[in-house]
Amino acid sequence: MLSKAMGFRNLGPLGLFAKEGLEKAFSLGKFFCFLHVTDTYLVTFVVTSGPSMLPTIDLIPTMFLGERISTRFGKVTRGDIVIIRSPQNPRKLIAKRLVGMEDDTVTYISNPDEPDKQETIVVPKGHVWIQGDNAYKSNDSRNFGAVPYGLIQHRLFWRVLDLSGNTDVSVLYDSQVKFNEIQLHKSPFRFPLSLLSLFSSISYRTICSSSLAFLS
Template sequence: MARDKENKKKNEWLDWIKALLLAFGLAFLVRMFLFAPIIVEGPSMFPTLHDRDQMIVNKLSYTIGEPERFDIVVFHAPTQKDFIKRIIALPGEHVAVEDNTLYINGEEVEEPFLNEQKENLQSYQTLTNDFTLEQLPGNYDVVPEGHVFVLGDNRSNSTDSRMIGVVPMEELVGEASFVYWPFDRIHLIGKGE
């Protein structure tokens, strides 16, 4: 009788240990291959994202799909940490900005996420300094295959493709689309936002 109780208790402990190991294993797999948290550092994506916003990065998005214009992505930067920026141009596209207007392959492209910033500009201010892809690191005519061109939404305070060049797609960690902290900023982020 006492031995049965002892075995039952031992089996209970083994069941708990198995359950915990399974939970940790699943959490590790989810974190490693599907989703990961990231904390926004700095003002480069303001006003879309704020410094210290905490987000979930969908690592699976580019395993099963391709990046799209205006996706907000996390990528391994040439420095020690990951960056978070917005995809502006895709492989095979020419990018330029003139008088605060984005041009892809010579055609004007609306950036609705910048409307509020553009409305608040004084006549003497510039949101994005003029540039063409040829003037930037790499001296490309078009974004090369397997790469994307990224910019921060806070164009005057962002280290992005204007300084670091185009980003290889294999450096993309995933798409950031959900802010979960702070509570008053919880929301999904759309492409045009």
């Protein structure tokens, strides 16, 4: 008995249609794999909402790019704005200013209404101290203590869009934020412009599936 392999061409027009469909499905699969790897290991969109980072970040929903490279390699530093998984509610992401690293001695005002009452803490190993820029409306390390470094998810480095159309990244780094009598200034993270162009062109559907961080 003779047998003959049946290829797409042997199936006529239906076979060509099936081949084209499989090729498109394969290309689409590669695209979504690329998006998954990018979102998991490199860069993701983050939408913030809430009052705790005023005036640096608006009260209204604002979109940022958050990078994961610095967090994975331990390169975040004091003054960075980071997205952290809430130690009080693991389902919730919060955006705060990184104020102290492990072994730092942090002196802080636990109650903004009583500025003369200060407390001092040494940040434990493997932990960081986070605070909101708006001390009067921020639930942060002053309430729940230092948080494990592993809870840091992203480091914000680019304001993509807010309702006023502002995309200025300098507000994240050049604004003078005063913590414990120390004035913080930081140069922006230099992300390759070619990658910025690529991520800016990602579809609206991808943007809508971005992380949501609350400024509480």
